[in-house]
Amino acid sequence: MDERKFRILQAIIDDYILTAVPVGSRTISKKYDMGLSSATIRNEMSDLEELGYLDQPHVSAGRIPSAKAYRLYVDQLLKNGKIAAKSDTELQEHFVGRVRHMEDVIDHAAKVLSSLTHYTAVVLPPQGKQPKVRNIQLVPISAVSALMVIVTDSGVIRDTVIQVSEELNADALYSISRTLTESLQGCTLQEAAAKLPAIAHQLHRNEEFLLSLGPLLDGSGHHKPHVAVGGTSNILSYPEYSDVEKARNFLSLMETHDKLASIISQQGEMAFTVRIGPETGVPEMSDCSIVTATYSTRSGEQGTIGVIGPTRMQYSRVLSILNTMGQQLTELFGSLPQDTIDHK
Numbered sequence: 001m002d003e004r005k006f007r008i009l010q011a012i013i014d015d016y017i018l019t020a021v022p023v024g025s026r027t028i029s030k031k032y033d034m035g036l037s038s039a040t041i042r043n044e045m046s047d048l049e050e051l052g053y054l055d056q057p058h059v060s061a062g063r064i065p066s067a068k069a070y071r072l073y074v075d076q077l078l079k080n081g082k083i084a085a086k087s088d089t090e091l092q093e094h095f096v097g098r099v100r101h102m103e104d105v106i107d108h109a110a111k112v113l114s115s116l117t118h119y120t121a122v123v124l125p126p127q128g129k130q131p132k133v134r135n136i137q138l139v140p141i142s143a144v145s146a147l148m149v150i151v152t153d154s155g156v157i158r159d160t161v162i163q164v165s166e167e168l169n170a171d172a173l174y175s176i177s178r179t180l181t182e183s184l185q186g187c188t189l190q191e192a193a194a195k196l197p198a199i200a201h202q203l204h205r206n207e208e209f210l211l212s213l214g215p216l217l218d219g220s221g222h223h224k225p226h227v228a229v230g231g232t233s234n235i236l237s238y239p240e241y242s243d244v245e246k247a248r249n250f251l252s253l254m255e256t257h258d259k260l261a262s263i264i265s266q267q268g269e270m271a272f273t274v275r276i277g278p279e280t281g282v283p284e285m286s287d288c289s290i291v292t293a294t295y296s297t298r299s300g301e302q303g304t305i306g307v308i309g310p311t312r313m314q315y316s317r318v319l320s321i322l323n324t325m326g327q328q329l330t331e332l333f334g335s336l337p338q339d340t341i342d343h344k
Helices: 003-019 025-031 038-050 067-080 089-094 102-117 170-184 189-203 207-212 214-218 232-237 244-254 257-264 315-335
Strands: 120-127 133-142 145-152 157-163 228-230 272-276 288-296 302-310
Touching (some): 003 025, 003 038, 025 038, 067 272, 067 315, 102 120, 120 232, 120 257, 170 189, 189 207, 232 302, 244 257, 257 288, 272 315, 288 315
Antiparallel strands (some): 133 145, 145 157
């Protein structure tokens, strides 16, 4: 594609992103100073349509970009390195200070990301190597319940309310906490669960209670990966999703967190991935684009942040915001001392 065709295509994409209205040659001629006549632009648009970069949804002269056009547009953004970190004080203000709980940060990141982009945001917690136990605490809540807090070396925290015998007072729970921490520190959660029977047998006391903690350590049956979703209904403000059935299918998909995590999860070392329309491989997202970026924890685990919106997404702005948020989350979880992370 020559430079003139690309400039016209870029103008069409920019205009359609803003208006969601099919773009005609006269619109490009009036709004964009290209030094070209309307007739010349019209001829170039016809060529672009033959090349598969433009579609004509109606009999009118207006054209809209195809998925192929958006792919070229995004590839040029990535190739030219036009993804500078966005200097947004709102982002900076939201990710400083004391970190209390990994899931709180993940949820808040999704909320901020959806607010800034006006699209649907999805944030996945760090994945990668198995986290190792750093500390286990049993905190009494009532005579028959306690809060079990598991802190790992990556800062990921699990806290679960458990039932305890009335015989287990605060002193007894403290003693068990100390024993568990000393015995299991440095083990993965699965290794820790496997070691519990031997620890219970060695102590000769509270064996049944200690064995009951195994499933809570390895997460079997109750702990699914946390998926934070923000701005689910934002997609409804775009005319592409004015169709009730299409909107219902999209919203239903947003509620299926396991499937959503699989769709969003970004593998490998790429800084960004951009999937446009059919590239998503998901029928409910055939008119959507998914843009993702990654962040890392101090221990090397990698998480994913993503934005889902219509194919006429403001790609440059979205990529800049994701770039900034990814850097700030990496800095947040990569540089803070572990003892600043506390449970809820």
